[in-house]
Amino acid sequence: MSELRFPDVRWGSPDGWFRRAFQPAAIAFLESRLGGWIHRRLRWLDLVLLRATGGRVSMFGPSGIYVLVLTTTGRKTGNLHSVPLVYVPHEGGALVLGSNYGRLQHPAWSGNLLAIPKATVEVGGQKFPVDAEHITGAQFEDLFRHFLAIGENFETYRERSQRDLRMFALRRVG
Secondary structure (H helix, E strand, O other), X not given: OOOOOOOOOOOEOOOOHHHHHHXXXXXXXXXXXXXXXXXXXXXXXXXXXXXXXXXXXXXXXXXOOOEEEEEEEOOOOOOEEEEEEEOEEEOOXXXXXXXXXXXXXOOHHHHHHHHOOEEEEEEOOEEEEEEEEEEOHHHHHHHHHHHHHHOOHHHHHHHHHOOOOEEEEEEEOO
């Protein structure tokens, strides 16, 4: 049986002119408390863009960053909750990080995955179920460098949050 992999879809190139021109300013903005606050308030727009374009267009522009829509089951309510997330491709699946823009509390989706480690992902116009594995300890430290390759803002979030960030490996199933 062949391994089920995530589609390789992103808008733009990680080495393209857009990312080179705008990444420093974008990271500085997202690192700021105001930038995180604004981006959290506009997640709904990213969700609309991603779903309307089959995962090809997001608020990050043609920056070559991978973005998916993660739908978890609420650990308290049982309701479905969808959130757009930056991810890092890893071993045919995806790594997602609960940085929450450096806020003191963990993002709700990460608590949902701890309680119910099954979710649905939308990427590249495809929707499929995933299993989630919580990554901790030395493995977390090793894999965290992949997020730093996207942007140093992840280190800022880690320091500002004063907590252990939650990382999950998502594996396609079924």
